[in-house]
Amino acid sequence: MEAISHAGTVLGVLATDGVVLAAEKKVTGKLLDLSASKEGGYGGSGEKIFLLNSNVIGGVAGLTADANSLVNYARSAAQEHLLNYNEDIPVELLAQRLCDLKQGYTQYGGLRPFGVSLLYAGYDPHYQFQLYHSDPSGNYSGWKATCIGANNGTAQSLLKQEYKDDITVEDAIGLVMRTMSKTMDSTTLGSEKLEFATLTLDPVTKEPKAKIYRPSEVDVLLKKFDLAKKDEDAEMKTA
């Protein structure tokens, strides 16, 4: 629990036509090689936001190694469901599967629980778009907007003030961006500190479409909301 309250903030907002997820990356620095996160078939840059199944995106806060293990388990559970039932796993069922695993580690001695909280943003035909949160004890609950990690109290109260029940994905992206910029420790935002993802319905196929933004796309989004890091050199020149 302690590790989670220090972990990078992960924020989720449920909209009428989709779900939005954003996360603050903690592991950064000039010398960190980020080239891998720019390329690749996009399942995420591999720190905070992961594609768990074609209809569910997960955001993690806590011990990274534990989180990787849980993400792996979630992906297996989702594929197992696909094998047995030939359908995408319902979002709540996936959350339940992980919570059953997490709960097990609170019951028996000698083993350490997973130090991870997760947000699940997903879609299924039963309850349409959904947002769930699970903690290390194996408790889970559904939310309209919620936040885990550092400063989650501040973010939560900001969300409570600004959230409206008929919010669209477009507005939700704005809400998430504004809330993120206020809660994050750093004053300026950039793609090296932020991960971002949305889950919507494909207008043609009506199938869920998960989009985890690439670093370049995150920068475009930040510029759109005027939260991007100002080019310091440019400022110096004009001064």
Place this chain on the structure above:
Amino acid sequence: MECSFALTGKDYVLVAADTTSARSIIKMKVDEDKIKTLSPHLLMAYSGEPGDTVQFAEYIERNIRLYHIRNLYPLRPQSAASWIRRALAESLRSRQSYTVNLLVGGFDTADKTPHLYWIDYLGTMATVPFAAHGYGSYFASSLLDRYHNPDGTLEEGLDALRRAIDETAKRLVVSPGKYTVKVVDKDGVRVIDL
């Protein structure tokens, strides 16, 4: 000999199965219901090796019910059929396999569409507009191919079903006498008197 038929209409699925329970050449029973209601909007007609049929159908029925209790909503017809097919396919590859043929018909309440699946004891599954198992299928397949209307009303569907049943009664040497007919639509499952 055992016969079962099923067909889809505009927003319903009709399932019919004969009511005889036979052992060798002897009719033991003539009022056996061989169509199980698996969930509020799902029907399954079963036929095949006596003993296997009821055992397998009850196993399926209870597992589908368990999923419903655990998750508050039932499996959708497509997912239920996939799971049932898998159960049969796994059984086929065991020492003692179930020899059971199925027609699974259901109404998907999520997207308001009827679905019908033809499944045999080898674990073959096909999504079909109409289907039959047993000797009756030799007559029903061609008749329903000519007279089935996938957008038809319930009355049209019942007429097509009557044709198939009447032809089987007329031409098949060992034709069954009675059938149970059930329909599943947005309101759930009902028994129909032909």
